[in-house]
Amino acid sequence: MAHGAAAYTVGNEGREIFWNAPFPSELILFIFAAIAMAVCAYGFYRRWQLWKAIGRPEGRIDKPGERVKSLLLNGLLQVRTFREAYPGIMHALIFFGFFVLIFGAAFDATHFHMPFLVPFFNGGFYLWFSFTMEVFGLAVLAGIALAVWRRYIQKPERLEYRGKSDTIADDAIILTLIAGIIITGFLLEAFRLHVNVNVNGYTWGGWSFVGYALAKTLTGVSYNTVEILHQWTWWIHAFLAFGFIAYLPFSKLIHIVLAPANQYMRSLKPTGYLEPIADFENAESFGVGQLEDFTWKQIFNSDACLRCGRCQDVCPAYLSGKPLSPKKLHQDIKEYWLERAPVVIAAKNAAKEGEEPVIPEPEKVMVGGVIDLHELWACTNCMACMEVCPVYNEHVPMIVGMRQYKVLMEADFSPELQLTYKNMENNSNPWGIGAHMRGDWAKELGVKTLAEKPDVEYLFYVGCSGSFDDRGKKVTVAFAKLLMEAGVSFGILGEEESCCGDSAMRGGNEYLSQTLMQMNVDAMNKYGVKKVICTCPHGYNTLKKDYPHFGGNFEVYHHTEIIADLIAQGKLRLKEPVSGLFTYHDSCFLGRYNDIYEQPRKILAAVPGMKLSEMASNNNRSFCCGAGGGRMWMEEDIGERINDMRTDQAIEVKADTIAVACPFCLTMMSDGIKDREMEEKMNALDIAEIVWQAMGIEEVVADVPEENAPKE
Amino acid sequence: MNIVACVKQVPDTEALIKLKADGSGIEEGGIKWVMNPYDEYGVEEALKLKEANGGDVTVVSLGPARTMETIRTALAMGADKGVHITIDDADAYNTAAALAAAIKEINPDVIFCGQRAIDDDSGQVGSVLAELLGMPQITIVTGFEVADGKVKAIKPIEGAQLVIESPMPCVVTAQKGLNEPRYASLPGIMKAKKKPVDVKDAAALGIDVAPKAKIARMTPPSERAPGKIIAGDDPAAKAADLVKLLREEAKVI
Numbered sequence: 001m002a003h004g005a006a007a008y009t010v011g012n013e014g015r016e017i018f019w020n021a022p023f024p025s026e027l028i029l030f031i032f033a034a035i036a037m038a039v040c041a042y043g044f045y046r047r048w049q050l051w052k053a054i055g056r057p058e059g060r061i062d063k064p065g066e067r068v069k070s071l072l073l074n075g076l077l078q079v080r081t082f083r084e085a086y087p088g089i090m091h092a093l094i095f096f097g098f099f100v101l102i103f104g105a106a107f108d109a110t111h112f113h114m115p116f117l118v119p120f121f122n123g124g125f126y127l128w129f130s131f132t133m134e135v136f137g138l139a140v141l142a143g144i145a146l147a148v149w150r151r152y153i154q155k156p157e158r159l160e161y162r163g164k165s166d167t168i169a170d171d172a173i174i175l176t177l178i179a180g181i182i183i184t185g186f187l188l189e190a191f192r193l194h195v196n197v198n199v200n201g202y203t204w205g206g207w208s209f210v211g212y213a214l215a216k217t218l219t220g221v222s223y224n225t226v227e228i229l230h231q232w233t234w235w236i237h238a239f240l241a242f243g244f245i246a247y248l249p250f251s252k253l254i255h256i257v258l259a260p261a262n263q264y265m266r267s268l269k270p271t272g273y274l275e276p277i278a279d280f281e282n283a284e285s286f287g288v289g290q291l292e293d294f295t296w297k298q299i300f301n302s303d304a305c306l307r308c309g310r311c312q313d314v315c316p317a318y319l320s321g322k323p324l325s326p327k328k329l330h331q332d333i334k335e336y337w338l339e340r341a342p343v344v345i346a347a348k349n350a351a352k353e354g355e356e357p358v359i360p361e362p363e364k365v366m367v368g369g370v371i372d373l374h375e376l377w378a379c380t381n382c383m384a385c386m387e388v389c390p391v392y393n394e395h396v397p398m399i400v401g402m403r404q405y406k407v408l409m410e411a412d413f414s415p416e417l418q419l420t421y422k423n424m425e426n427n428s429n430p431w432g433i434g435a436h437m438r439g440d441w442a443k444e445l446g447v448k449t450l451a452e453k454p455d456v457e458y459l460f461y462v463g464c465s466g467s468f469d470d471r472g473k474k475v476t477v478a479f480a481k482l483l484m485e486a487g488v489s490f491g492i493l494g495e496e497e498s499c500c501g502d503s504a505m506r507g508g509n510e511y512l513s514q515t516l517m518q519m520n521v522d523a524m525n526k527y528g529v530k531k532v533i534c535t536c537p538h539g540y541n542t543l544k545k546d547y548p549h550f551g552g553n554f555e556v557y558h559h560t561e562i563i564a565d566l567i568a569q570g571k572l573r574l575k576e577p578v579s580g581l582f583t584y585h586d587s588c589f590l591g592r593y594n595d596i597y598e599q600p601r602k603i604l605a606a607v608p609g610m611k612l613s614e615m616a617s618n619n620n621r622s623f624c625c626g627a628g629g630g631r632m633w634m635e636e637d638i639g640e641r642i643n644d645m646r647t648d649q650a651i652e653v654k655a656d657t658i659a660v661a662c663p664f665c666l667t668m669m670s671d672g673i674k675d676r677e678m679e680e681k682m683n684a685l686d687i688a689e690i691v692w693q694a695m696g697i698e699e700v701v702a703d704v705p706e707e708n709a710p711k712e
Numbered sequence: 713m714n715i716v717a718c719v720k721q722v723p724d725t726e727a728l729i730k731l732k733a734d735g736s737g738i739e740e741g742g743i744k745w746v747m748n749p750y751d752e753y754g755v756e757e758a759l760k761l762k763e764a765n766g767g768d769v770t771v772v773s774l775g776p777a778r779t780m781e782t783i784r785t786a787l788a789m790g791a792d793k794g795v796h797i798t799i800d801d802a803d804a805y806n807t808a809a810a811l812a813a814a815i816k817e818i819n820p821d822v823i824f825c826g827q828r829a830i831d832d833d834s835g836q837v838g839s840v841l842a843e844l845l846g847m848p849q850i851t852i853v854t855g856f857e858v859a860d861g862k863v864k865a866i867k868p869i870e871g872a873q874l875v876i877e878s879p880m881p882c883v884v885t886a887q888k889g890l891n892e893p894r895y896a897s898l899p900g901i902m903k904a905k906k907k908p909v910d911v912k913d914a915a916a917l918g919i920d921v922a923p924k925a926k927i928a929r930m931t932p933p934s935e936r937a938p939g940k941i942i943a944g945d946d947p948a949a950k951a952a953d954l955v956k957l958l959r960e961e962a963k964v965i
């Protein structure tokens with residue numbers, strides 16, 4: 001085939017596939033393609049065995065419609081990946097580039113082997129096709145350049161863990177492979193065009209503008225030399241591509257499959273959902289003590305983790321210097337699984353037909369070994385990691401599962417949390433204040449209990465902070481006055497109310513939390529409660545999402561929803577202007593857990609004279625106050641205090657008032673203001689208090705909160 | 713090693729205590745009952761001793777039917793079996809006598825009690841029990857160990873601490889600081905439901921069940937007088953007022 005045959009002319013533009021690839025190139029190509037694919041298939045088979053070796057069953061294929069949607073949005077359109085500009089664009093360039101190029105290659109191959117399927121693959125279509133491939137080829141190179149810059153020069157902290165780099169050989173190999181495939185592709189094109197344009201009269205060569213520009217540099221080089229170069233490059237290109245295919249399941253490239261798989265199999269449960277432990281009486285083990293106690297999906301998550309570090313970048317525990325990094329947690333579990341799964345597989349294979357395999361006991365302690373206990377207890381359940389994870393990993397339920405093991409099985413956890421739980425057991429509140437005092441705040445106001453007056457529209461579930469904490473009680477009173485002012489029919493449970501169970505549940509004490517939840521459900525159902533208002537987002541979230549498990553099916557509202565409604569209906573008229581600059585701190589359990597971002601801001605906007613400024617982290621990127629996940633009741637003795645860091649953000653925008661919608665946040669922000677010695681200049685107020693002040697009926701003075709230490 | 717821990721069920725420290733109209737006792741309805749905190753230290757020490765030396769921990773309690781709940785709590789912490797003694801009218805003496813009669817059958821090496829119960833604060837049961845069993849006693853201990861077949865306990869006194877040795881068997885009463893009582897694990901709670909508890913009537917133990925002491929009358933503590941805020945703008949005048957009040961009303965200077 002001397003310099004190729006010119007089958008294509010102007011008007012019938014195209015190119016010859018397998019140009020300058022003499023027999024048996026094609027045959028060799030296909031043999032190696034088959035080998036590469038076989039290696040790839042074996043890799044996946046092996047991985048499949050590892051996936052199914054360990055883990056409890058869990059269904060993740062219900063609701064295919066929603067799952068396909070998640071796949072298309074996040075897999076194909078890269079919605080979550082795009083949330084951050086640099087890595088979003090970087091990944092999109094490589095992803096879309098590669099996606100288009102692979103389809104291009106498939107088109108080429110189809111055209112060659114089954115031309116009847118693509119009869120249009122010449123002429124104008126071909127020219128635009130060539131042009132498009134050039135653009136996306138360049139896109140991949142640009143993406144690789146951005147990736148190299150980021151990983152090897154910029155080195156953002158998220159690609160490390162406390163100064164220890166995550167970067168491994170695999171990262172470099174992949175970038176080299178991809179860049180190599182693209183560069184050799186362009187070179188091939190250049191060599192071919194040098195001959196095709198000059199010898200075969202392919203005047204349309206300029207449509208392949210990158211290859212064409214490179215070909216120009218070859219002017220004067222002999223065609224024979226170029227054809228030899230072309231052949232060599234052709235093989236290099238081919239083998240790089242085969243290498244890519246074969247290497248895929250053994251490298252980070254496996255995310256090409258795992259990421260979309262995980263996006264498809266993401267949890268469709270309400271945000272932050274925790275599966276209740278069903279049978280305390282007969283279960284032998286509770287929580288996650290061994291790898292085997294995770295569900296297969298939780299282990300799969302660890303494998304799907306790409307070490308991108310977005311979770312670490314938003315984790316309040318990590319950022320405040322605690323040992324937890326959601327990324328590291330996944331990577332540590334993945335490493336342990338890759339150690340343990342082959343042992344389990346070997347044991348299963350060794351077992352005789354019909355016999356239970358004898359699986360050797362793990363040599364390592366997982367909870368307290370592979371995963372450090374400080375990591376486990378540092379989590380505030382703030383959901384920031386899960387909100388940003390591009391592959392929808394579920395860190396929080398894994399952490400709570402391991403906490404359950406420590407609390408329920410080993411009863412080995414911090415003394416201050418033990419005291420909190422005992423207080424909840426004995427007096428149904430974390431402080432251990434006499435349970436009979438729960439409804440005392442209401443007496444002066446004349447708020448009735450359901451026992452006194454059962455025929456009301458709403459139950460106001462006050463919660464522990466609102467009932468026992470001196471600062472929290474002021475919020476409760478302000479909100480109750482708002483309800484009375486607006487003529488809303490409501491009552492409370494008073495002494496019949498119990499702790500909502502959120503802190504116990506997230507602190508791993510599922511037995512206690514279920515007991516508390518059941519007591520509340522029974523009390524509420526006794527009065528036929530249908531609608532519930534909570535001022536605490538923790539109660540709100542758990543009443544809404546967990547109580548249905550225990551027979552409590554209520555319409556649950558947060559007080560910001562109710563206040564926003566009452567203002568919109570004109571039932572609350574705000575006339576007294578406020579002064580100073582406000583900033584709103586999103587509670588995790590209101591925002592990320594329940595998507596309530598608008599109502600609190602709408603309420604604030606309705607207050608006359610309101611000047612509102614957003615902190616650096618706001619809305620779904622809000623930074624936790626540090627009190628979620630049972631952390632409210634624990635000492636924070638590692639690293640910086642999370643609430644102080646959040647307070648610094650408020651100080652940065654020069655806020656005079658931090659508006660909150662959660663009693664835990666209120667305590668934490670008030671403490672932060674004290675820690676930063678800003679009490680003269682700043683204060684923290686609940687939205688209900690701000691609205692009550694703006695009603696101009698009477699002055700509610702927000703004192704510095706009084707410490708409410710747990711009883712000894 | 714045979715270890716006994718005596719426990720008493722008492723109202724939670726935060727419970728709202730109401731007296732019966734006739735002052736003969738407290739209204740028991742609506743009260744959260746818990747294990748006497750000093751007894752918890754005793755149970756914890758008993759469990760530690762068992763973990764170190766092997767043996768059995770028997771938890772013994774005297775009280776009405778609801779006391780079973782407290783016995784189960786101790787069993788959930790890790791005690792092996794329980795003895796529940798019922799009696800109609802208890803005082804410190806007949807309680808100790810009933811415990812002594814029940815414990816004699818167990819033939820223990822060490823008996824732990826709380827140094828006192830937080831409800832009646834009498835602090836007698838441990839000592840009377842030791843006396844009735846003819847055993848040595850070490851009271852109000854904050855440190856405990858067994859070495860060479862002997863008990864060595866630490867008892868804090870004003871400005872010092874005593875290290876007291878005693879042969880076994882003996883009675884030890886626990887003070888705060890002895891240990892940190894454990895939180896019961898869930899398997900512990902579940903297993904506790906199936907552990908054996910012997911229920912015995914005090915009369916059947918062959919003791920004189922008639923109480924020797926009788927509560928004549930209970931009265932609530934007098935209400936604390938409200939605080940006083942000294943009004944005025946002149947600090948000097950306010951200070952003078954304060955001194956006057958402290959001298960004439962409070963009579964402290």
